Amino acid sequence: MEFSISALLTSFTEDKLVAPKVLEKKLVGEDTLSLRQLQITLDALERVGILTKERGKYRRISEEGVVEGKLRCSSKGFCFAIQEGEEAEDIYIRESQLNTAWNGDRVLVKVTKEGRRRRSPEGEVRLILERANPSVIARVKQVEESYRAVPLDDRLLFELELHPQADGPDLAEAVDQLVHVEILRYPLGSKLPIGQVTQILGSDAQSAADTELVFCKYDLPRDFGADAIAAAQDSPTPLSKSDLKNRLDLQKQFTVVIAEAEDALSEGSYALSLERNKAGQWQLGVHLSDVATYVPTDSALSQGAWQRGTSIRLGKSWVPLLPIPFIEQVGCLPPGEARLAISLLVTLSEAGEVTEFEVQPSAIQVNHRLTYAQTRELLAAEKATTKEQKNLLPLLHHLQTLSQALRERRLQRGSFDLCLPQPVPAIALDEGRIGVPIQAGSIQALVAEFLILANELIIGHLTALGVPTLYRIQSPPDVQDVQDLLKLASNVGATLTLAQEETVQPQDYQAWSQAIQASTVSPVLNEMAVAALPIVQYSQISGPHFGLAQVQAYGQISSPLHRYGDLLNQRVLHAVFAQGRDRRSSRAKERVNLRHSSCHGQINWNVLPPDIHRDLEAAIVAAVPHLNECDQLAQQAEQDLVGLQKTKTMQERTGQVFPGIITGIQSYGFFVRIEGLMVEGLVHVSSLKDDWYEYRSRQQTLIGRKNRRQYRLGDRVEVEVKSVDYYRQQIDLMVVSGGSEATEAELADEDVTDDVLDLDTDGDYEADEDNEFEDED
Template identity: 30%
Template structure:
């Protein structure tokens, strides 16, 4: 069908009634068959109590016990519905899943409230939207019937293939294929599908990329909608073409990437004192793409630029990327913000502009390295860096400001974790830090000569300015939120560290003083990587929200709204729509003498906005989109992008390690469980499992509080962070499964005396 149940409900977010004709228009349904499908769907939703039909049209029925959620399943048949409203997850028993698959958006009816030690329980009454219509699976023949077994063991189903492939299959070998779903399971009818193509699992980069594309149902070709780009308005643009605007080249393999430019002015008068003035110039996308057009909807559905095994999949169309990209020497329209900062890096004041800029120079890691590590008082540089020598003062100021902003961010509560780049050529730029952190609740600690390590510090201030501005005015916005780590969880990590003889600074109450101090304590040990892995597990990730919330990873700002990297994320484009709409208003009270937007009296501006809103329906459209589940959809796509990125890294690690199959290596124990322990082995930081059944020399007991397995007879202990010699026994890259066995345990493994009490 052309629509999903989610599409219908997204149009019925308010309590008002909508006519069938208007709903058909909103969904773009014009043919008789499409309208019949809508009628059948509405009838079914009415019968289960989701919708109500009246003479004027249809409306959604309010029911606090029916919630929207996304299904998350495990290979052990445990399923939870993750609620869109952020409330406690709902446990779904296997017989109440009702043919939904992992990742599907669903409607859940709560049938049992949660207790102090029990999650609420529910049943799935409707599947709103399938996560994908295809998957990769292994072909098998069962009872003369060809079936596909999903490689993702969270998909708890077997799919009947409705027709034999038109090519010969040797089922004595493992055959992995891309399967297209023709019918999902319903009542007594099993799921059916057909083979799209057989996939190569031999392990070259191209075939592995195809595996990921098939696994995540990414289209091979991206059919473009019909569109015409708008030309940015030339009037009332603040002329900044005489400024020195610095561009940043962080990715070597990515072209036509529209990223912001930076200008720094050493001092500027402010309130009788001095401040640093930092300009952020964002590529202008919102004025080129009209809201709710086919191109805007196409970008909204894609949501993010992606990396697939080192290959960059852009968000923007080529024409849009080329049109909005900043280039040295080319005058370009932009949205700029002037940020007045104290010498300590605190944001004092800001103003937004429609602007014209002419970038001056582009910096990459080689140029930054030459500047950073030049000899004192050196003014001469070898080719190709001579072109940048005229900007020595500006670049030195940017280094100093980025360092100050980072110190302030860390002091407020943000965390940088050290995870060095992997030496895997297939990943390319995929493992580099990005201009903005959109998923992890911590920053990757990178070298100061990495362009994005500087750029990300500057952009955080610009994003906090827009978040503060829109939240003060009460305007719709997509905020980026990141909660602080749970103090109890932090203390548990401290106990884990103490178990391996790493001490943390504690306050008078015996608790960890701060997460940042713990990171510093860990960095001073030779077990920093293992302990950082423990921290990763307890630091909440970044989420998108329609309400202003704290963003700890970016320095604790209360309202934080990304808007400068529209070439990477649609959320930035949406926020840019709001800002462009405001900048396009001609009401004199909104502007300063230089056509800039600044915040003064929030109440006065709210009253003013009521008048402006009556001039156009665009503001109500913004509110409709925010209320119509846009934030949750973009959040789901953000998680999708994070999973894809992680899978690509894991697959590349496994492939790179296949040459080490059968070799004996020394690794570090990174996790201990009752069924065995995980070991990370160099040089690719590959993590494999030593299953407890492979430990033949003793019967091992699990001591969870001490993170160790201890043998009953010989008292040999396998302890978190300890080194151990292992052989790589098997590598199943496409299953992300590495099996290891211990080889010749030596004295590095603790042997307890028989009379010694175990800790």
């Protein structure tokens, strides 16, 4: 089992001594090679002064002025180490101080010069904690009798020495071709890194399949290990009597799965049931596939899922969290087959208010699986025409009614919906990575309300029990991040305001969403509103969730087939089922029902045994940074594929003229969104030949000194597609007509920005000799 120095160092907390055996169990298991690598790493860290050894145990040494960060580099050679804290400064690192670290690497940095005024502090890389580039996309060239690879990413300023492989491509045939290179050895001192060609992609980026480019660029896994595949194929089916022991048997309850499509990967790991009780209240069942029962903590399946962290959806291709044979055999819920589940059984009022609930390990047998299209057709039908429809129609209409009631309650507390012009690839049907339901009125949105409710109630229940829980939190957008949106909306006649000038609240977004839908440029404004939302984060500490307007505990458990975090929370729930203490001590007479909401506020003891509690807590703490990085990578990969597809469309339309709207202004030019295609390109200031244009940052405007023409947010323009860089997804545009005429008041309101940085045509910053620099992003 592989490990990184970053993962190793997270095992050292609060200046405590840690025994090698503890590290072995946590990081490498019993693999002989990995055990040897761990000891070599510990010895090396001791020699460089990161660790100290006392009585056979290790302790991390705290060193002033040494911080951890992730490198973000420029094509000019310099980098910034980005720290995680919101108030932490980015540290500037010159190329000579990188010590073989590359863009994206996680590093320890020694601060060598404090920052002042607008200058960032400077530093040098002390230690590479984790490499971010296990492979690269590069072009092959011949150097005398050998071959080298030059990375296509211009932030990776090095060449790789290529070693031929007996079963690999012929390097002579790969010269001048674009290839995928696996790193065999990173640079050592002055020695070049070494790699091997695993795949020839084509003569250039455009000749390669877009999904192949994304797979290679992000080094996404294509296969599972032999142990994981074997474990998946050995998963027990059908269920035996022993499997049903200590479970609630709900196989006779009428249940339905509503999924995007009929394939196994389309989210089908939940089922819904709904009926009314004698008091006229709703009795809702949200039945989640019990994946945790089949994926033990230390199993090959779990290790493979941990490394991936989340499923990734790339068009019609998937990077699944778990092997497809496992998903088909035990993970999904096909009609007519008994499956293990975790069932949330909720009593609700007519208005969707929760009265009580319980969470039970169960067994279910789904009656029907419907696609979105089938569900829409049934809901649109005036009356049932078949026996199957007679059973389904009442359930679907009840689900639609209750879903709307749940949505109304969510909106009442300040949450909101967003409608995007293009579908967002979804791996799960709750609020997902965006943090808020989308496409209000769709079948996906109908289902989302039930899964959000399940997440909310089960995670809230674990919190009430005081057991370790993996939460999902979302910070509010920074006020500065929504200024372009507010300014653009104002310029096109839509009124978007902040209730409080210094903060963005969910209620602001709720009001905006209504105003945006009435705007003539609603697709543009919707996309900008989504882009301003911070990415949802994992956390071991409960916190607010902006998109759902949740101030209480919130997390996810509804999609264990696609998110490792959901699988972790299922394991916590199973620990409560199996080992939870329902009374303060063995002498206490009164017990509580740990599976029912009636126990909330009644527990003043530790529900789980100390060792179980400690192990789960450690697993969650270790998972938080890893899963956040997995989520970020998945989002980048999915967005990259969409970007490549859009860029390819524009490459085919080079020279054509399109109407668009200005969505961003910078000193080096302005960005134009071509509305019909929802593609964005840059009009560089150097292409504006009719005048000298001044950048006024406060007004977000470029104004001509002589001709009074201005380009401001929301202005409509006609642009010609000048050139397209497919791989970098850069679209250069040239203005044909449009903009607006500045008024006397706008001309008099001078706010000319004298940039400290010079900008080249790619928008890269280049620090001046006085080292007054800032980060582009």
